[in-house]
Amino acid sequence: MFDLIAFDADDTLWHNETLYSKTQDKFKQLLSNYQSAEWIEQALYEREMRNLQYFGYGIKGFALSMIETAIELTQGRISGAEIQEIINFARDMLKAPVQLLEHAEEVIARLSQTYDLMIITKGDLFDQETKISRSGLADYFTHFEIVSDKTRDTYEALVARYDIDLGRFLMVGNSLRSDILPIVAIGGQAVYIPFHITWAHETVTNQDEEQLGYFELEHIGLLPALVDRLSNRGDATGSSQQ
Ligand SMILES: [Mg+2]
Numbered sequence: 472m473f474d475l476i477a478f479d480a481d482d483t484l485w486h487n488e489t490l491y492s493k494t495q496d497k498f499k500q501l502l503s504n505y506q507s508a509e510w511i512e513q514a515l516y517e518r519e520m521r522n523l524q525y526f527g528y529g530i531k532g533f534a535l536s537m538i539e540t541a542i543e544l545t546q547g548r549i550s551g552a553e554i555q556e557i558i559n560f561a562r563d564m565l566k567a568p569v570q571l572l573e574h575a576e577e578v579i580a581r582l583s584q585t586y587d588l589m590i591i592t593k594g595d596l597f598d599q600e601t602k603i604s605r606s607g608l609a610d611y612f613t614h615f616e617i618v619s620d621k622t623r624d625t626y627e628a629l630v631a632r633y634d635i636d637l638g639r640f641l642m643v644g645n646s647l648r649s650d651i652l653p654i655v656a657i658g659g660q661a662v663y664i665p666f667h668i669t670w671a672h673e674t675v676t677n678q679d680e681e682q683l684g685y686f687e688l689e690h691i692g693l694l695p696a697l698v699d700r701l702s703n704r705g706d707a708t709g710s711s712q713q
Pocket residue numbers: 479480481482483644645646
């Protein structure tokens with residue numbers, strides 16, 4: 472049985488990467504007179520990686536990286552109007568409707584009847600707060616944590632602050648690096664749900680689960696069945712956890 476199930480938000484509960492890739496397409500179009508699409512994409516990615524330590528995750532940092540890339544790739548010839556257009560791209564992203572992933576709402580509603588639910592997401596505080604409220608899912612969650620990064624230290628701090636029993640805690644997310652591996656490293660249980668998946672398998676076998684240290688699902692609609700299975704397994708073996 473679990474006391475608390477935590478969810479990543481972007482690309483776990485709602486679409487996010489799609490918005491970034493659409494904006495990148497517009498950005499490449501804007502600069503198409505100056506450089507090839509591949510060159511722009513590579514330069515933007517490198518700029519984002521360099522800027523992460525200064526501006527953090529989120530749309531505002533992305534916008535600054537687009538502007539800087541545009542200045543670099545045009546050797547300073549980018550116009551004020553074009554920079555304004557980049558800022559408008561970012562504003563459009565911040566205003567874009569929150570598009571829930573298929574099954575997300577029914578799964579969250581169902582699990583919230585039995586478990587305390589938490590959102591752990593990283594990025595701009597303001598952007599994430601408004602997305603949570605616009606998602607229509609906020610009422611199902613008991614706790615919200617918007618953090619600047621999701622490392623082992625981040626999770627250890629949350630475990631201490633909420634007095635979480637890791638044996639009765641489950642983390643669900645689409646990023647191995649941010650949502651799954653740090654949790655496994657501190658002895659927690661995690662469910663990895665890749666965002667884009669071209670092949671289908673539901674859950675791995677018990678033996679593989681042991682080896683991987685986490686579970687993998689094709690989509691969030693399969694989560695309640697896995698949670699039921701894990702809860703029953705805990706009831707069968709877990710009296711010592713009390
Ligand atoms: Mg995510």
